Amino acid sequence: MTTTTLLFSPVEADLQLLTNNLTELVGARHPILYAAAEHLFRVQGKRVRPAIVLLISRATMSSRREASKGQEEIKSKHRRLAEITEMIHTASLVHDDIVDESEIRRGVPTVHNLFTNRVAVLAGDFLFAQSSWYLANLDNLEVVKLLSEVIMDLAEGEIQQGLHRFDTNLSIEAYLEKSYYKTASLIANSSKAAAIISDVSPEQAQNMYYYGKYLGLAFQIVDDILDFTSATESLGKPACSDLKSGHLTAPTLYAIAEKPGLEKLLERELAQDGDLEEAIQLIKDSNGIARSQELATQHAKMAVKHLDSLPDCDSRISLINLADYVLSRLY
Template structure:
């Protein structure tokens, strides 16, 4: 299976440009915020989200060229994503991300919150300057969704009574909304009609949900090294994901462990054994496969191009992380 870098190859140069532009866009601010931003944009990262915007923009362009507004949309997408990561890391008290110190562990919590705010504010400013109300609405919705998802995640900790719908809504807010709405926004800037805009939105939504479910499965099946964080850390924190919700249907004993917040020494390992010992992981895998298939179906109408080929390989790539 192709790597991310290979998949994003048609927009490799665009992503290089994007990173240097981001550094200069953000570099004008306060020296410490600048240091935080520099650190963030050089911290590796796969750049899948801006990559999708750039691939779609090229795939939709009659001559395959990128307009400056499409480039700016990709930059705004990456700013919003990065801002949300900074805040997530503070909330989750994570000390590293992708093997690099998080902003709050390099500086402090207060500064990390401010750096995240600063990036959200920068993104909003550049968004407004695109002078397209439809695009402003789509991406400001994302900023609302990200906050909403983070709050919901906190509210439903250790709550074994939550519905599957609750989990999917939270996953949409935290992961899929940005991909779905920025994909749709690239279509708005390309002048597409409503039906096609809905297809772009659907592609991003289903791809984002597949991505999240795969992440949630890897929390139970991946190694610490593969995950970049301790395995089963979601469950340990009380975040109940697809594998846990499926396991609760099959293994009622799991509910008791979770409701007492896994406080006894053996609770976490018992809970893990219950999740791994039933159909929860295969069912979650089938769920992710369904989302990935729907994402691919949503873009079949694109004209042949390298960008289209890359986009249609993304759902398969997301699933390949499981094998």
């Protein structure tokens, strides 16, 4: 299986610079918030979102290089956009963990668990505020609009998720809409923003948006499948936590149509002893996971189709392979 280290090799140096910069960007004016942010950035994830921004930055600048026959390096604004993207993502995780009452994230204590809810809320707000300030300083109104929309979408996704707890009438379309708000919007809009900073055509910038949108949806669907098929140790959070919290994802929604007993368990919010275990077994005994795998594959393939306008280069190859990597997490 391809590792993210190999996958992101065209932007390895860029990602190392980003990692070095993140804590410094937050600043040390507020010691407790700084400590919380430092804890978050020290526990590194795969840095998928900033890697996508950097790969698209390099790929779209390659388009310009081919057109001009000159040398085009990525801009400092591309690097700052990647940093802003990771700050927004990290801020959203802090708030999500509070709402979901999660005790661990990436295998370590969450911010609210390590500090307090109050500190975690302020740390998340602080990161959103800092990212907004750096975003404004890019001096590109179109990019500001795109990333501001992401912050609204993150809140909308959280609201929708809260309103539809244990909602057995939730459609797959509504699930995908919520998944767009919570996951794909950031990847889609930051991908388009990277292309805009490269000054490519509006059509190519929109293709990068669709690549990010469909890849983000595939990523979320795969995450939702892994919630049922992976152990807590590999997930870095408790297994089946979404189901326990009443957040019905693709495997559950598909299984409801097959297993009438599952709907009854969910309607009483898994309140009785053994309900959760029985619900998990019903989902695993259904075609819900297999149908969700098909849904993820469909979205990953749609993502790759939108890379056709990019020139052949290492970054484009990595973007294609990233879609395969997202699906390979299932096996």
